[in-house]
C-alpha cells in the first residue's frame with residue numbers, strides 16, 4: 455500500500471479534523487508503543503542502550519504501521535504522525551547542541567531515518583520528506599533564539 459496522506463474522503467469528519475486526529479493519534483501511539491515495547495521486550499532487565507532504543511522504535515513502528523483504518527488517508531497521516539516524536543527529539547537535540555546521541559540513545563536523526571526506511575518505497579521517501587519538512591519548519595525559531603538548526 456502506498457501512503458496517500460493528502461487524500462481525505464470522509465462523510466463523518468472534516469478533512470482538517472481528520473488530519474489532526476490521525477496525526478496526533480499516530481504521534482501518541484508511537485510514544486506509547488515505544489515505551490510498551492521496552493516493557494514487553496524485557497529492556498528494563500538489560501538496561502539502556504542504543505540497540506534497545508532502536509528495538510522499541512521498531513516495535514512502535516510495527517504497531518502503528520500495521521494498524522489500519524478504513525480511511526487510507528487517515529492511515530497515511532497516522533504514520534507521518536508517528537515520526538513526529540522522533541523529529542521533535544532531533545529538534546531538542548539540536549537546541550541542546552548534541553545531535554550525535556549518547557551511549558544510551560541513538561542520534562535522533564538516525565532514529566528518524568531508521569523509522570522512515572523501515573517502510574517500503576515510495577512510502578519511506580514520503581515519510582522522510584514530511585519529517586524533513588517538520589524539522590525545517592522549526593529552523594527559523596531555532597536559528598533566531600538558539601543559533602542552531604536541525605537537519606534530517
Ligand SMILES: [Zn+2]
Pocket residue numbers: 488489492506507510
Ligand atoms: Zn526508549
